[in-house]
Amino acid sequence: MSVADLPKVELHLHHEGAAPPAFVRQLAFEKKMDISKVFNAEGGYAFQDFVHFLSVYEAATSVLKTPEDYARLTRAVLEESAENGVVYTESFISPDFCGGGDVAAWKDYLAAIKEAADQAETDFGIILRGVVTCVRHFGPEKAKASALCAAETAGDWVVGFGMGGDEGQGHQGDFAYAFDMAREAKLQLTTHAGEFGGPSSVREAIDDLNVSRIGHGVRAIEDRALIEEIVARQITLEVCPGSNVVLGLYPNFESHPIKRLRDVGVKVTVSTDDPPFFATTMRREYEMLHQAFGWDADDFAELNTTAAHAAFCDDETRQRVLKKLERT
Incomplete structure (x- = not known):
């Protein structure tokens, strides 16, 4: 079995961002x-840089207007992921x-997504759980509305809360109220940091939001004391190497x-x-x-076990995932 054929766990996937272009067209x-x-x-998809990528992302997302659209998207995304061994x-x-941040409307969308995910699990064997996210460049007030939606639907399927968007807008601490709401609802927390924001944004994420995972986080490598703290706190990084290379953070995989x-x-995982x-x-x-590092099946098995233990799902689901990762 080649390393590409191994069963995989993915922790950092944007739902709309995984939409196949043909599906959006x-x-x-x-x-x-x-x-x-x-x-x-x-x-x-066509874009020049990260800020342009965000605008293209939102333009592509504009075709998704109903719960049924999201149900169709969910199936398309999960079928593609399952074909890649996830x-x-x-x-x-x-x-x-x-x-639009309305709780009642959110529940309708969520029900459609979950129904499609349940069917995809039956058909493709892939398990999906949801991490509700606020969008940083939409501002702290909209983040509170997203956190309320998350809190109202927290449970075995909605398992986490996080933040994506433009790291150049505001500070992590500006969103502390939303993250506190999610924490009180017993949701586990992640946030994008250490991509374009540099190591200081990772420090803010740890100090101001007290997250257990960080999306990307790779710029932490530039601060030795920060790395030591990440290791001591056992914070997991959701690393997306291909994304980082395409967006110009690093010239190639070898330099990642x-x-x-x-x-x-550092506990690292691999996502797209x-x-x-x-x-x-x-x-x-x-x-x-x-190709870049010579990692073999044992290396990737360790990465996937790390990801399974860092997943926000309940323990029963985690045990099912670990079982799926076993190699025969």
Whole structure:
């Protein structure tokens, strides 16, 4: 079995960002919407840099208007993930896109997503759990509405709360109220940091939001004391190497710090972030890491076990995931 064929756990996947371009084009056609500018000549998503990526992401997301649209999206995303060997995934889902932050509307969207996820588990064997996210560049007040949606639906399926968006807008601490609401609802916490925000944003995430996982977090490698604290606190990084390379943080996989982070004891995991935007899959991430660092099946098994233990799901689900990771 090649490393690309191994069963995989993915912890950092944006629900809309995983939408296949053909799926988005089909929805736009059905709704008579012209979003041709979000695609390149080859039919993929087109963007120049991170800020432009965010605007293209939101333009593509604009075709998703109903709970049924999200049900169809969920099935398309999970079928693609399962084809890449993913047995468990946590997807970032934002009430801002699913009902505009209204709790009643959010519940309708969530019910449709969960029904599709349950059917996909039956059909493809993949388990999905939801991490509700606020969007940083939408501001702290909208984050509170997202946190309320998360708190009202917290349980065995909605298992976490986090934040994505433009790291250049405000500070992590500006969103402490929303994160406190989620924490009181017994949701586990993650936030994007240490991507474009640098190591200081990771420090803010730890000090001001007290998260147990950090999305990306790779810029922490630039601060030795911060690395020591991450190791001591056993904080897990949701690392997305292909995304980091495409967006220009690092020129190639060989220069990516995931190996250095792992070598000094940081708990790292591997994810795709927004796979069709970055022309990647979980299979490709594994193949590229194998080529760059010589990681073998045992290395990836350890990474996946780390991810399973860092997952926000309940223990019964975790045991099912660990069972799926066993190699025969």
